[in-house]
Amino acid sequence: MYKIFIQGIVQGVGFRPYIYRKAKENNLLGSVKNIGNGVEIIINDKDFLEKLNDLPPLAKITDYEIKKITSKKSYSDFLILKSTYSKGETELPPDIFMCKDCLRELRDKNNRRYDYYFITCTNCGPRFSMIKDYPYDRPLTSMKEFEMCPECKKEYTDPMNRRYHAQTIACKKCGPKLKLLKDKKDISKNSDKETIKKTVDLIKKGEIISIKGVGGFHICSLCNDRIVKKVRKLLNRPNKPFAIMVKDIEMANKIAISSLKEKKLLSSPQRPIVVLKKKKIDDFKEISELDSIGVMFPYTALHYLMFDFIDKALLMTSCNIPGEPVSTTEKIGKYFLTHEREIVNRCDDSVLKVINDKTFYLRRSRGYTPIPVKLPINCKDTIAVGAELNNMICTAKKDKCYLSQYIGNTSKYETFEFLKDSVNKFIKLTRLKPKIVACDLHPRYNSTIFAKELAEKYDAKLVQLQHHKAHIASVAAEHNLTNYVGIGSDGLGYGDDGKIWGAEVFKVEKSNNFIRIGHLEEQSQLGGDTATIYPKKMLFGILSKFLTDEEIIKMKLFNKKDSDIYLKILKNSSNMPYTSSAGRILDSVAVFLGLCEKRTYEGRPAMLLESIATKPFKLEPVFKKENGKKILMTTPLFEYLLNNKSKDKKRLAATSQMYLAKGLFEIASEYNNPIVFSGGVAYNRMISEFMMENDVLFNKEIPCGDGEICYGQAYLANI
Ligand SMILES: [Zn+2]
Ligand SMILES: [Zn+2]
Numbered sequence: 001m002y003k004i005f006i007q008g009i010v011q012g013v014g015f016r017p018y019i020y021r022k023a024k025e026n027n028l029l030g031s032v033k034n035i036g037n038g039v040e041i042i043i044n045d046k047d048f049l050e051k052l053n054d055l056p057p058l059a060k061i062t063d064y065e066i067k068k069i070t071s072k073k074s075y076s077d078f079l080i081l082k083s084t085y086s087k088g089e090t091e092l093p094p095d096i097f098m099c100k101d102c103l104r105e106l107r108d109k110n111n112r113r114y115d116y117y118f119i120t121c122t123n124c125g126p127r128f129s130m131i132k133d134y135p136y137d138r139p140l141t142s143m144k145e146f147e148m149c150p151e152c153k154k155e156y157t158d159p160m161n162r163r164y165h166a167q168t169i170a171c172k173k174c175g176p177k178l179k180l181l182k183d184k185k186d187i188s189k190n191s192d193k194e195t196i197k198k199t200v201d202l203i204k205k206g207e208i209i210s211i212k213g214v215g216g217f218h219i220c221s222l223c224n225d226r227i228v229k230k231v232r233k234l235l236n237r238p239n240k241p242f243a244i245m246v247k248d249i250e251m252a253n254k255i256a257i258s259s260l261k262e263k264k265l266l267s268s269p270q271r272p273i274v275v276l277k278k279k280k281i282d283d284f285k286e287i288s289e290l291d292s293i294g295v296m297f298p299y300t301a302l303h304y305l306m307f308d309f310i311d312k313a314l315l316m317t318s319c320n321i322p323g324e325p326v327s328t329t330e331k332i333g334k335y336f337l338t339h340e341r342e343i344v345n346r347c348d349d350s351v352l353k354v355i356n357d358k359t360f361y362l363r364r365s366r367g368y369t370p371i372p373v374k375l376p377i378n379c380k381d382t383i384a385v386g387a388e389l390n391n392m393i394c395t396a397k398k399d400k401c402y403l404s405q406y407i408g409n410t411s412k413y414e415t416f417e418f419l420k421d422s423v424n425k426f427i428k429l430t431r432l433k434p435k436i437v438a439c440d441l442h443p444r445y446n447s448t449i450f451a452k453e454l455a456e457k458y459d460a461k462l463v464q465l466q467h468h469k470a471h472i473a474s475v476a477a478e479h480n481l482t483n484y485v486g487i488g489s490d491g492l493g494y495g496d497d498g499k500i501w502g503a504e505v506f507k508v509e510k511s512n513n514f515i516r517i518g519h520l521e522e523q524s525q526l527g528g529d530t531a532t533i534y535p536k537k538m539l540f541g542i543l544s545k546f547l548t549d550e551e552i553i554k555m556k557l558f559n560k561k562d563s564d565i566y567l568k569i570l571k572n573s574s575n576m577p578y579t580s581s582a583g584r585i586l587d588s589v590a591v592f593l594g595l596c597e598k599r600t601y602e603g604r605p606a607m608l609l610e611s612i613a614t615k616p617f618k619l620e621p622v623f624k625k626e627n628g629k630k631i632l633m634t635t636p637l638f639e640y641l642l643n644n645k646s647k648d649k650k651r652l653a654a655t656s657q658m659y660l661a662k663g664l665f666e667i668a669s670e671y672n673n674p675i676v677f678s679g680g681v682a683y684n685r686m687i688s689e690f691m692m693e694n695d696v697l698f699n700k701e702i703p704c705g706d707g708e709i710c711y712g713q714a715y716l717a718n719i
């Protein structure tokens, strides 16, 4: 006999029944079982792995080992054995789309799950969002409440059935029921299908419906301006781009342009939102003020059934007000299309963007959480709590990092509570015995304060890490680099010197020796944090470096009242904060070009700038040497913009982006080391395209914004 140990994504994805069927087909003897974080097969065929040429859609073999064994036991059949787990090992599956077989059954009038909104199988459906603990078995999921009917039970216990041990198994008889509520009153129809039709009829009439999805509620409506404006009011989101759901690629093609890669991502089992270039920038303007729009495909049977009654794209966006995580209960709005299955772990839609054929994770959440990402080193049991905005947390053990779902802005109470809850859940799910707690250097971040409490609670070592070092280390870890130069460029991070950093270049030796070799010119941040919301303040500070008060006022960029206040702040500038942030520079350019006055969502001014940018004019970066560091001067950029303000705005937008790209790259390229680039600015298409052309390396499987900070922290805290 042979013992084959397989690792990868092999649990909760229908792998054991697949092995069982393969063994049976080939008249082989032995057994299969889940063990630790893999699957163990005992079989009388040394070449069995070669027969596995059509794995279940979600399964992935990353590693295997074959050993010849002399078994005392004699086998007369092939069996699926009960799972055995050793302590501290787990691999939980993520939530994924509805598979082709289920879709076929959904449309088959003779199938007992015809038109059933909650059809799933071992190959598809919710996972992480309904798991309370592992091993991934029904009693530890929110499906526990639903007792299987005899027919479901029969499928569940038949190894030849696609629903053998499908923990989400359900049918019209025994599964969670769908309900349509209006002001808490049940207005459902007799059948699910009729209820769905009624919901879509309401949408067509212009109503806004909260729909319970896999990892949270969506707000759903038509995409027309009048109704989208109502949604904006309801969610208190004046400008933030919303996502839409389209029926299929034909519908997507009418709205946006997509490359082959983007099409593949749209239809991948993870079904993320993919940010695509709009066909016409002015279309869907109320949904997205940018040149792009977030598009996703249906991913549950409910979504497919909805599109049976409407042939238009639907607005489909996370149901939450700013500062709160996506809601998992009937909370916002008047109408709710909801069901009885509890969402145990909320999980937002993932958001992806493709630049130069490379995938960027703006948000790594549903579909990916909690698949671990590899680390190049062996870690002690570690918790890393990340930073503040767009936050995620992670636990790390051995060479695996378990990144949480998207958490969000943890300066807000509700989101901070979600962070704390996620930390506790991940400690439990990954059977962590925390030895290290890693956090940001910022003393006032909620996450930092919480990390200190955690370290005390677990008697673990607290390691505080500078924001941009964590950014670039995350790329280095993914590429297994120890000596490199890193560019961390974003909105802000607390610096080693207590100043606000935001575009930093480090030379890194032996993984953790960071030498800050350059950064952007420090600019005054008028009014402190408020300058991020009103980028005009930033711009005023920059212009005042080379213009007189009268000259600034003459420009008519600022009204009399504002400029009086700004001048007063500047004159009493004894404790003015200074920042080397790239984000603030891009924001200031956006204000200068008249694109935006207020940052009503994170990254707005810079994203509007990116939206209009075309071909840059030639402008060479200006540097200054200071204490051995190379400083990229940003004031000359604004002098240039002022001297050329009559030129094409779109080209000036491009010139400003390219100025930063070229300048930062030039600082980094003085050494003969590989260069990595990370931070929120890496989402900027033009800047990252330039970096890629120059062989700069990026994150692979994790976001390059602040979502990755926890991963970088976990890594650095262990070296
Ligand atoms: Zn399925
Ligand atoms: Zn049933």
Ligand SMILES: [Zn+2]
Pocket: 467, 471, 490, 491, 492, 493, 679, 680, 705, 706
């Ligand atoms: Zn950052």
